[in-house]
Amino acid sequence: MTAEKLDPEKTEYTVVIDHEEIYSIWLTDREIPDYWKTVGFEGTKQECQDYIEEVWTDMRPLSLRTRLEEADKQ
Template sequence: MSNPFDDDSQEFLALCNDEEQYSLWPTGITVPAGWQVVYGPAPRREVVDHIDRSWTDMRPKSLRDAVPEYGAAGGRADSAPSTGSRA
């Protein structure tokens, strides 16, 4: 049996949960509890592209909300980049 998540011939959905995490999901499989369809059905590549554009910060929403002063790159949003040398 082949993996339905790798089947480029079928359509997929983009799912999102309360933590704003995304999942690629085959249309023939029941959407699990706690997840909502936010895109699709569409070809696999189109759904993957949508997820790539939408899910720009991999941290769960609860972590982003708890530590808002940190940017997506993990550094403080209010700090200047280091030059690696001292004056």
């Protein structure tokens, strides 16, 4: 399916997350690459973007957050 043929009101996406806790969306009819995993939410592009906006409150990668937390403990 090409981008020109995608209907934003009907095309289904799934929300995915990587090892750094970075969120993205993926077409539900496509195989998800190994470095992403699903979070259990599917919907239209807008619904998925709204979900990500709600749950992804700290956009810093996990490795950076971890380093900063360790530095704060010292």
